[in-house]
Amino acid sequence: xxxxxxxxxxxxxxxxxxxxxxxxxxxxxxxxxxxxxxxxxxxxxxxxxxxxxxxxxxxxxxxxxxxxxxxxxxxxxxxxxxxxxxxxxxxxxxxxxxxxxxxxxxxxxxxxxxxxxxxxxxxxxxxxxxxxxxxxxxxxxxxxxxxxxxxxxxxxxxxxxxxxxxxxxxxxxxxxxxxxxxxxxxxxxxxxxxxxxxxxxxxxxxxxxxxxxxxxxxxxxxxxxxxxxxxxxxxxxxxxxxxxxxxxxxxxxxxxxxxxxxxxxxxxxxxxxxxxxxxxxxxxxxxxxxxxxx
Numbered sequence: 001x002x003x004x005x006x007x008x009x010x011x012x013x014x015x016x017x018x019x020x021x022x023x024x025x026x027x028x029x030x031x032x033x034x035x036x037x038x039x040x041x042x043x044x045x046x047x048x049x050x051x052x053x054x055x056x057x058x059x060x061x062x063x064x065x066x067x068x069x070x071x072x073x074x075x076x077x078x079x080x081x082x083x084x085x086x087x088x089x090x091x092x093x094x095x096x097x098x099x100x101x102x103x104x105x106x107x108x109x110x111x112x113x114x115x116x117x118x119x120x121x122x123x124x125x126x127x128x129x130x131x132x133x134x135x136x137x138x139x140x141x142x143x144x145x146x147x148x149x150x151x152x153x154x155x156x157x158x159x160x161x162x163x164x165x166x167x168x169x170x171x172x173x174x175x176x177x178x179x180x181x182x183x184x185x186x187x188x189x190x191x192x193x194x195x196x197x198x199x200x201x202x203x204x205x206x207x208x209x210x211x212x213x214x215x216x217x218x219x220x221x222x223x224x225x226x227x228x229x230x231x232x233x234x235x236x237x238x239x240x241x242x243x244x245x246x247x248x249x250x251x252x253x254x255x256x257x258x259x260x261x262x263x264x265x266x267x268x269x270x271x272x273x274x275x276x277x278x279x280x281x282x283x284x285x286x287x288x289x290x291x292x293x294x
Contacts, residue, residue: 008033008131020149022175027128033103034124037071037094040220043151045168046080046158051190054158059087064208066093069222073151080157089121089265098147099127101135114255144168148175153211156181159193169197180205243271247291
């Protein structure tokens with residue numbers, strides 16, 4: 001195994017993940033930061049323009065899967081993908097970004113900090129492109145194929161009828177990966193793609209246990225996971241609260257607060273929940289946060 005530009009390991013030939021052999025045309029090489037998981041893995045995908053309800057469900061589902069020792073895979077995009085990675089990190093779990101761009105040219109750029117935390121937490125950043133190469137238009141569908149091939153099961157958390165997520169679901173069906181979708185009410189355009197996938201034979205999912213039962217039936221059990229540290233407990237509300245101070249200084253997302261304060265993402269997310277329940281802040285679109293009082 002040789003090194004590419006930067007610190008990425010180049011995976012070629014027998015070093016490539018064996019599950020990629022299910023692809024009709026597997027990639028010749030991949031570029032890896034961190035470590036790929038050894039146990040079962042579930043891909044969670046969905047729209048970039050996710051609803052707040054979809055984001056909350058995704059974080060909870062990813063956290064429950066990661067707590068059970070299952071690696072959470074996603075593509076690193078805004079919306080559902082980001083929520084999947086954050087949900088796994090929040091419980092000290094393992095998550096993998098299967099990316100359309102090199103590590104030094106992250107897509108989207110705003111998730112660069114998230115990708116570093118994924119690797120630092122024991123997960124991985126896996127790309128079809130070398131570290132310094134940006135995403136190209138044609139790379140996304142190939143990335144979706146790799147993401148689906150690596151997964152033992154796939155979850156469509158929220159998606160319209162057309163778009164990148166529908167391409168990922170087609171890969172899942174073609175590769176024979178069990179496809180779960182979150183059911184939505186008719187008329188919910190962000191979940192219309194999920195309704196369509198149920199019509200095509202996908203399984204509705206309401207909780208992580210639905211997926212864990214399928215994995216266990218296939219002989220796949222999650223790996224033991226370290227306990228979450230006590231330092232990740234919510235902080236008391238006070239005038240010098242570091243989370244409040246970060247928000248007042250301009251931070252608007254949990255990952256930005258974590259970077260500014262040095263707190264774990266889990267501590268920040270638990271603190272945000274406490275502040276929201278206390279009426280101090282309200283969640284906005286795309287996972288943004290807004291202070292009610294300053």
